[in-house]
Amino acid sequence: MKTRKFEAAEKKRCGSHNCAQAVVCTYKDFAGLDEATSLNVSNAFGAGMGCQEGTCGALVGAGIVLGMVDKDKILAMKHMKQVVTRFKQRNGATQCRLLKGKDTGIVLRECPDCVADAAEFLEEFIFNQPSVLDD
Numbered sequence: 001m002k003t004r005k006f007e008a009a010e011k012k013r014c015g016s017h018n019c020a021q022a023v024v025c026t027y028k029d030f031a032g033l034d035e036a037t038s039l040n041v042s043n044a045f046g047a048g049m050g051c052q053e054g055t056c057g058a059l060v061g062a063g064i065v066l067g068m069v070d071k072d073k074i075l076a077m078k079h080m081k082q083v084v085t086r087f088k089q090r091n092g093a094t095q096c097r098l099l100k101g102k103d104t105g106i107v108l109r110e111c112p113d114c115v116a117d118a119a120e121f122l123e124e125f126i127f128n129q130p131s132v133l134d135d
Contacts, residue, residue, distance in 0.1 A: 001123075001127045002118060003119075003120065003123060004026050004027065004123070005115075005116040005117075005120045005123065006101075006116065007026050008022045008023055008026040008027075008087070008115050008116060008118075008119040009022070009112040009113065009115045009116040009119070011025060011026065011115070012111050012112045012115045013112040017039075018042070018043075018046025018047070018057055019043035019044065019045070019046060019056060019057030019058040019060075019061065019111055019114060019115050019118075020057035020058065020059065020061035020064070021038070021039055021043070021045075021046070021056065021057075022043045022061065022115045023057075023058050023061030023062055023065065023115060023118055023119055023122065024038045024039075024041060024042040024061045024065060025038045025039060025041075025042075026063050026119060027065045027119075027122065027126060030065060030068070030069050030126045031064070031065045031068035031069060032068060033068065041064060042057075042060070042061055042064060043121070045057040045060040045061065045082045047096060048095065048096025048097060048098070049096075052056035053095065053096045053097035053102060054093065054095055054097075055095060055096070056087070056092055056094055056096050056098060056099060057083060057092050057096070057113040058111075058114045058117070058118035058119070059083065059087060059094060059118050061075070061115075061118065062080070062083050062119070062121065062122040063080050063083075063116075063119045065122060065126065066079050066080055066083070066122065066125060066126075069125070069126050070125075077123045082121070082124075082125075083118065083121040083122060083125075086121045087114075087117055087118060087121060089106055090111045090117055091114065091117060092108050092109075093108055094120060099111075099114060115135035
């Protein structure tokens with residue numbers, strides 16, 4: 001299946017979605033969600049979870065999708081751990097504040113690139129599993 005990570009990144013880049021929304025809305029068909037639900041379920045996770053500059057919203061969005069696709073708590077947590085680990089290896093952090101360089105002045109990764117990365121790692125699981133598309 002063709003990657004959607006660039007589509008997800010563009011949703012963030014153009015300003016129509018926060019980072020979590022960009023991921024959830026891009027993979028809403030896998031999660032069995034409509035557009036409005038996808039936007040609403042991920043509303044509160046922009047700017048590092050509720051504007052607190054915590055966990056990157058793109059990772060939160062990936063977690064929402066994994067939960068809906070895996071439909072199993074243990075499996076979803078296992079997959080999420082792998083997504084977070086890969087994301088941190090590539091970017092050096094998982095917290096929005098650190099990624100944006102708020103304390104150091106050194107930006108580790110721009111938001112659209114974080115969205116693309118989270119999407120890429122998410123795809124490794126959702127493109128290789130049965131989904132609601134297969135029903």
